[in-house]
Structure formats: C-alpha cells, structure tokens
Amino acid sequence: MSETIPGAKWHQQLHWRIAIAMALGVIAGLIGGEPFADAVGWLGTLFIKLLKMIIVPLVVTSIVTGVASVGAGAGLGRLFGKTMGYYMLTSAFACIVGLVMVNMIQPGVGADLGAAETEEMPNLTVIQSPVDLILDIVPENVFAAAAEAKMLAIIFFSIVLGITISTLQRTHREPLLGFFEAAFETMMRLTGGIIRLVAPIGVFALIAKLMGTTGLGAFKALGLYALMLVAGLTVHLLVTLPLILRFLGGINPIRHFRNMVQPIVMAFSTSSSGATLPVTIDAVENKVGASNRVTSFVLPMGATVNMDGTALYECAGVMFIAQVLGVQLGIEQQLLVVFTALLASIGAAAVPSAGLVVIFIVLEAVNLTGPQVELIVGAMLAVDRPLDMYRTVINVFSDSCGAAIIAKSEGEEGIDEEVPAA
Numbered sequence: 001m002s003e004t005i006p007g008a009k010w011h012q013q014l015h016w017r018i019a020i021a022m023a024l025g026v027i028a029g030l031i032g033g034e035p036f037a038d039a040v041g042w043l044g045t046l047f048i049k050l051l052k053m054i055i056v057p058l059v060v061t062s063i064v065t066g067v068a069s070v071g072a073g074a075g076l077g078r079l080f081g082k083t084m085g086y087y088m089l090t091s092a093f094a095c096i097v098g099l100v101m102v103n104m105i106q107p108g109v110g111a112d113l114g115a116a117e118t119e120e121m122p123n124l125t126v127i128q129s130p131v132d133l134i135l136d137i138v139p140e141n142v143f144a145a146a147a148e149a150k151m152l153a154i155i156f157f158s159i160v161l162g163i164t165i166s167t168l169q170r171t172h173r174e175p176l177l178g179f180f181e182a183a184f185e186t187m188m189r190l191t192g193g194i195i196r197l198v199a200p201i202g203v204f205a206l207i208a209k210l211m212g213t214t215g216l217g218a219f220k221a222l223g224l225y226a227l228m229l230v231a232g233l234t235v236h237l238l239v240t241l242p243l244i245l246r247f248l249g250g251i252n253p254i255r256h257f258r259n260m261v262q263p264i265v266m267a268f269s270t271s272s273s274g275a276t277l278p279v280t281i282d283a284v285e286n287k288v289g290a291s292n293r294v295t296s297f298v299l300p301m302g303a304t305v306n307m308d309g310t311a312l313y314e315c316a317g318v319m320f321i322a323q324v325l326g327v328q329l330g331i332e333q334q335l336l337v338v339f340t341a342l343l344a345s346i347g348a349a350a351v352p353s354a355g356l357v358v359i360f361i362v363l364e365a366v367n368l369t370g371p372q373v374e375l376i377v378g379a380m381l382a383v384d385r386p387l388d389m390y391r392t393v394i395n396v397f398s399d400s401c402g403a404a405i406i407a408k409s410e411g412e413e414g415i416d417e418e419v420p421a422a
C-alpha cells in the first residue's frame with residue numbers, strides 16, 4: 001500500500017493519523033460520554049462493515065492462488081504441517097503464561113464481585129466438541145457458508161479448489177488462475193483504499209464509543225483480574241513471541257513490530273482478527289516481505305484458528321472463576337483447562353467477544369456450571385471490550401510471526417530486513 005509517502009511530513013503518514021485519531025477518540029469519548037458515543041458509533045460500525053465486506057472474497061482468492069501456486073503434494077503438506085505446528089506451539093505457550101500469571105497473582109481469591117455490573121452474553125454460536133469442530137469444517141453448501149462467513153468451511157473449500165485447479169490441464173488452469181490472481185489483487189487494492197480513506201475516522205469513532213460507554217468505572221471491581229490478564233498478554237507479546245521470532249526464525253523482533261504497526265492498531269480498534277485480516281495480509285506481504293504463496297495460506301488460517309491471546313485468556317479466565325468460587329483445581333484439571341482452552345481458541349470466531357462466549361466450553365470441561373458462574377462471566381463481560389482489543393492484538397501478531405518464520409524456513413529472503421522510512 002502506498003500510505004507511507006516518502007518525504008511526506010509525519011502528520012501525513014497514515015499510521016500517525018491513526019494514532020492521533022485514537023488519542024482524540026479517548027479524549028472525545030471521556031468528555032462527551034454516552035451521547036457522543038451514540039452520535040459517532042455508526043461511523044465505527046461502518047468501518048468494520050467495510051472491512052468485513054472484503055473478507056470472504058479476499059480469503060477465497062488468496063487461498064486459491066496460494067494453494068494452486070504451491071500445487072498438491074509434498075510442498076503443500078509441508079506448509080500445512082509447519083503452519084499447524086507453529087500455531088499449536090505458540091498457543092500452548094500462551095496457555096502456560098496465562099496459568100502461571102493467574103496462579104501467581106490470584107486475582108479471584110477474596111474478590112468481591114457484588115459491586116460489579118453484569119451484562120447479557122452476546123448471541124454467538126458455540127462449537128460444542130472436537131467432532132463438531134471437524135464437521136463444521138466441511139460445508140454443505142459453499143454459498144451458504146460464504147453468506148454466513150463460516151471461515152473454517154470457506155478455507156477448506158478454497159484449499160481443495162486450489163489443489164484441484166493445480167491439477168488441471170494448462171489450457172484450463174491458466175485462465176482460471178489468472179482470474180483468481182486478478183481478483184486477489186483487486187481485493188488488496190480495495191483494502192488499501194478503505195484503510196487510507198476511512199481508517200482514521202473509523203478508529204476515532206470506535207475508541208470514542210468505547211470510552212463513552214464503558215468509561216473506567218467498571219474496572220474497579222475487576223481491576224486485579226484485568227491487570228493480571230494485561231500482564232499475561234504483555235509477557236506473551238513482548239517476551240514469548242519475540243523469543244520465538246528470534247530463535248525459531250532468526251528474525252529481528254523489533255523490525256517485525258515496526259512492520260506490523262498498522263495491523264496492530266487495526267486489531268486493537270476493531271477487536272476482530274477477521275476484520276483485520278486484509279490489513280494483516282497487506283503488511284506481511286508488503287512490509288515484512290513474505291511471498292503471497294506463504295501469506296495466502298498461513299494468514300487466513302491463522303486469523304481463524306490461531307488465537308494465542310484468546311487461549312491465554314480462556315485459561316486465566318477459567319482459573320479466575322474457580323478462585324472466586326473458592327474451587328481448587330488440581331494439576332490434572334489445569335491440564336484439562338489447557339487442552340480445552342486450545343480447542344476453544346480454535347473454535348472461537350474471529351469477531352469481538354468470541355473469546356468470552358467460548359469460555360463456557362472450558363468451564364464445562366471442569367464442571368464449573370450454574371447461575372453463580374454465569375453471574376461472574378456476566379461481570380467479566382462488563383470489562384471485556386478493552387481486554388478483547390488487547391487479546392486480538394496478540395492473536396494477529398502471532399499470525400504474522402508465524403507467516404514470517406514459515407516464509408524464512410521456506411528459503412525466502414529479505415524477511416523483515418528492510419524497514420520502510422517512517
């Protein structure tokens with residue numbers, strides 16, 4: 001994307017505009033309160049809708065071109081193995097960080113949630129079991145899956161479509177591939193246009209709405225809980241993932257951070273890895289320097305199944321609830337929490353609050369059910385949005401680290417080596 005205009009003044013650069021929009025959003029939201037939040041909220045919704053509008057065609061065209069260029073066979077199997085291996089590894093690390101934090105800080109012990117406000121759960125579908133998860137991957141009707149933005153199903157169909165195209169005779173393969181490549185370029189250009197024109201206003205509205213409606217009051221009762229989560233997420237973002245980047249990929253983490261500023265800001269303001277995906281693909285291809293062959297496979301899959309922030313949150317959140325209720329979970333049960341948290345993070349949709357909804361899967365696994373549990377989850381929901389924003393940043397950042405590491409392991413050169421002038 002051409003938003004980094006060489007020689008332009010700093011305030012003309014898009015990432016500064018977005019940062020300023022964020023700061024103004026905080027101030028305007030705190031001063032204007034709910035009336036202001038209500039007045040500008042629609043601009044934020046509009047921005048998210050514009051990003052979501054691109055997701056399905058972008059994911060389909062991106063995966064089909066990526067997979068068809070790798071072709072069926074060993075290359076694809078290797079890429080798939082590396083992608084899944086990386087995702088499982090980092091999510092497991094995230095779970096461990098979450099468990100260590102919650103056991104160390106113990107925010108739930110003696111917490112008085114009587115003063116906390118509770119909220120209604122959003123109405124999202126929850127995948128109940130690993131078998132459900134597998135059945136959900138294969139769509140009955142591709143168009144229905146696309147209409148409902150069922151990402152796992154769309155990814156599955158696009159992969160098999162890409163493989164099939166790669167086996168066609170040249171006369172059929174080339175025009176079809178040309179079509180998908182051109183469509184992919186078009187979607188990327190559309191993404192660039194939306195980001196350039198609408199992102200600063202959208203981000204301003206989203207942050208102002210958050211500050212105007214949630215404010216800081218809700219944090220009093222759940223302050224230590226929120227602090228513990230922020231600490232855990234920060235450790236994963238600033239310690240675990242940089243170490244993985246450095247030692248698994250030989251990549252300079254600071255450069256990677258600098259190249260990823262825009263997706264990080266987008267993830268933070270939209271709370272949705274899905275809505276951020278177009279921006280993530282753009283940054284990993286054009287700034288990090290990974291090939292379309294790798295990004296088109298690793299990133300859409302990552303946005304859907306790799307959620308380190310969510311996995312960390314599931315573990316720490318469930319342990320917090322157990323602490324509030326005075327229930328002791330032994331090591332075996334904590335391992336069960338880790339296992340189901342991994343599944344829950346895979347099953348969670350890449351949309352706001354999905355993490356909190358799937359927490360019930362993990363709670364059920366360790367028999368924490370009933371009205372008291374629902375009350376605590378309701379109280380957690382009251383402070384969830386800012387935490388969700390932060391865990392979405394971790395989710396997206398882990399995807400981009402994966403893409404960079406895998407691109408390098410596939411022999412690609414120049415990964416995170418040049419930082420465009422800021």
Ligand code: ASP
Binds near residue numbers: 391392
């Ligand atoms: N909002 C997160 C995401 O889109 C999911 C979650 O709620 O944890 O990545």
